[in-house]
Amino acid sequence: MDMLSLASQPRIPWNKGKLVGQKAPLRISEIWAIRVRLEIYGRLRDLALFNLAIDSKLRGCDLVRLRVIDVCHGSHVARRASVIQQKTKQPVQFELTEGTRQSISTWMATAGLRSTDFLFPSRITYSPHISTRQYARIVHQWFNEIGLYPTAYGTHTMRRTKPTLIYRRTKNLRAVQLLLGHTRLESTVRYLGIEVDDALEMAEQTDA
Structure with missing residues (x-):
């Protein structure tokens, strides 16, 4: 095919047939649907990762590079941890709930992990820990198994879920900013899409 023929071919948009934009956070019922499924089938690594x-x-990118020492004090999983974010080079703290601590410990x-080991080692010999691509495949498997539309959700769903739940309960935007490690409040507003969500919530509560 010559260049003229190629130029005359209609261009197909890169996002044709795809959903773009922010990935939806999980609802509480969806969190538990995934969690219970992983527990029932004894998928210990996936349960700890989830x-x-x-x-x-x-x-x-930060999650897959965690080492045991990052979340443990001695032989015990810590209640709080702190890591340096690769994107911003800034530290961010996070809490570990009892269920999470138990699943990580198990x-x-x-897996017989030592303090210096990666928390989620790869099963591929040339990679010391699971890659972000492997993580994405694992996450999509979780969503598929409970019937979620795969293109509407992704790895950022996992990052957005708890901050969204916290904001909806407290409306404390500053707290969410700190939890996400954002340097600017405007970034948190855009990240959560709260202006749209709040507008829709007010519309739902208003009888015309």
Whole structure:
């Protein structure tokens, strides 16, 4: 095919047939649907990864690089942890709930992990920990298994879920900013899409 013929071909938009924009956070019922499924089928690594992703609110690139020492004090999983974000080079703290601590502890014991080991080692010999691409595949598997539309959700769903739930309960935007490690409040507003959500909520509560 010559260049003239190629130029005359209609261009297909890169996002044709795809949903773009912010990925939706999980609802509480969806969190528990995934969690219970992982528990029933004894998928210990996935359960620890899922719980930690929700609690930590970390980007995928930071989550997959966590080492045991990052979340443990000695042999015990800590209640709080702090990591330096790769994107911003700034520290961010996060809490670890009891269920998350238990799932991490069980996974570490089963996998025989030491303090210097990556928390989620890769099963591929040339990679020391699961990659962000592997993480994305795992996350999409969770969503598929409970019937969520895959293109509407992604790894950022895991990062957005708990901050969104916290904001809806408290309306404390500053707290959410700190939890996400954002340097600017405007970034948090855009990230949560709260102006749109709040407008829709007010519309739903108003009878015309």
